[in-house]
Amino acid sequence: MEKGSQWIDQKVQELCGLSKTIWEYAEVGLREEKSAAALAGYLEKEGFSIQKGVGNMPTAFVASFGQGKPILGFLGEYDSLAGLSQKTVPTREEVVPGGAGHGCGHNLLGVGSLASAVALKKEIEGGRLKGTVRFYGCPAEETLIGKVFMAKAGVFNDLDAAITWHPWVVNGVWGGQHLAMNSVRFAFYGRTAHAAAAPHxxxxxxxxxxxxxxxxxxxREHVIQEARLHYVITNGGGQPNVVPAEAEVWYYMRAPHRHQLEEIYPRILKIAEGASLMTGARLEIKFQVGCYDYLPNRVVSEVVLDSFRKTGAPKFSEEDFVFAKSLEQSFTPGQKLSVLGASNIPPEYGEMTLHTDVAPFYDWGKTLPGSTDVGDVSWITPTAQLTAATFVMGTAAHSWQATAASGMGIGQKAMVAAAKAMALAGYELMSKPDLLKRAKEEFRKNTGGKPYVSPLPPEMDKPQMQL
Ligand SMILES: [Zn+2]
Structure with a gap:
């Protein structure tokens, strides 16, 4: 793996530059034209073959190098978040007022995974490694769209394992389960009338x-305690003296496991049908998107963690610490502990400003109260998610503080550390058949050998809208 990691060391400037370019593009989900083109273009120059527009999404692509088995996939993301435009300064200052920004660090996520894929390509090219390495260009993670539609298109089916990472406050590996989710709009159609003169x-x-x-x-009282059902009324009519002919409510439904949600969802459909029967208003169900819970693979996760320990945590500069100390001042009182608590991170991490070590597993078997479309991949192939300390300790995800750190040295150093660890982990998995065998055995046990079934309705093969 020496040549591969040397390549990353030689290209640090170039890789950080690419992540900065995507940070500047700050394109939101399904509109990541320039970001996807920059990543795909880089991989094409490196000799990867590129399949564009997968899953009927113009900004989704698969880049492949090598031949035959084993096939290892790195997942990359590059979508930004609306309203989180921010300069690389430790106080709130937007680049574009009201504009989008990389408040989840996906500019780093895409380039970090790309670097790991190219490092393995160097090994394959040099005849030191056999098999195929892939980079998956996954758009629109924030709206839980990209990987769900790519999974439905079958692009992950022949993988032996998948590795990804996420920018975060800790160097380690995520073992926590995210929640399965459905996002559905229920539209009802009735008949207008004067609400006082002719309500009948x-x-x-x-x-x-x-x-x-x-x-x-x-x-609510009769579903499992851990289920979450939340809604907003997106259309409640125009004005009180007109009986509303159109109204709509938008639901997110979540549960720790997909099969639990599959049990709750039909009951909600029955309630919607009941409301239609009671009122005579016609019902239209507009399924937006759904995703699986995240199923971490212990074997792959351990390989990733061991590799991270070997390649080492990011080494931050004096300047980075000065920036971090200053940015910390913008946190609300109690924020640090509350962010750590919600993410199952031990409270003693709250004493740090930047994480400079590699953490042992700290959240295995626990639940993370959010959803990710990595979940769908994890039910198709053994999957692990590394995290690297791209953010100042206590930073909330989806915040301007995260945008700031993602565009400067802190985020970039952690991205390079993540890339090296994932490259080594990928090398280990591809060169040691026994590891992949054990990963697959565990996967079969956890999934009960059942094939992945898309959470999307059968006829839905492309995203309907941006959430
Ligand atoms: Zn994210």
Missing amino acids: MGISALDAVELMNIGVNFL
Whole structure:
């Protein structure tokens, strides 16, 4: 693996530059044209073959190098977040007022995974490693779209394992489970009438929305404690003296495991149908997106963690610490401990400003109260997620503080550390058949050997909208 890691060392400037370019593009989900082109272009120059537009998304692609088995995939993301434009300074200053920014560090995520893929390519090219390495260009993670539609298109099916990472406050490996989720809009259609003069002539679509919500609120008591059902009324009619002919409510439904959600979701559909029957308003179900819970593979996760220990945590400069200390001043009182607590990170980490070590597993078997489309990949192939300290300790995800760190030395040094660790882990997995065999045995045990079934309705083969 020497040549591969040497390549990363030689290209540090170039890789950091690429991550900065994507940070500047700050393109939101499904609009990442320039970011996807920059990553795909880089890989093409390195000799990867590129398949564009996978999953019916113009900004999704698969880059492949090598031949035959084993096939190892690195997952990359590059979408930004609306409203999080921020300069690389430790106080709130936007680049573009109200603009988008990389408040989840996906500019680093894409380039870090790309660097690992190219490092392994150097090994394959030099005849020191056999098999195929892939980089998956996954758009629109923030809206849980990219990998779900790519998975439905079958692009992960022949993988032997997948490795990805996420910018975070700790150097380590995520073992926690994210939640399975469905996002669905329920639209009701009735008939307008004068609300005072002829209410008997009207059919209120808003009544149907309200009755549906009442039904779901009663259902709450009879679903598992860990389920989450939340909604917003996106259309409640125009004005009180017109019976609303159209109304819509948008639900997120979540549970720790996909099979639990599959049990709850049909009951919600029945409630929606009931509201339609009660009011006479026609119901239209607009499925937006759904995803699996994350199933971490212990064997692959251990390989990634061991590799990270060998390649080492990022080495931050004096300047980085000065920046971090100053940025910390912007945290709200109690923020550090609350961010760490919500992410199952031991409270003693709160005494640090930047994490400079590699943490042991700290959240294995625990639940992380969010959702990610890496979940779908993890039910198709053994998967692990590294995290690297690209952010100042206590930074909330999706914040301007995260955007700031993602565009400067702190984020970039952690990205390079992540790339080296993932490259070594990939090398280990591809060169030691026994590791992949054990990873697959564990995977079969955890999935019960059942094939992945897309959470999307059968006829849905491309994203309907941006959330
Ligand atoms: Zn993210």
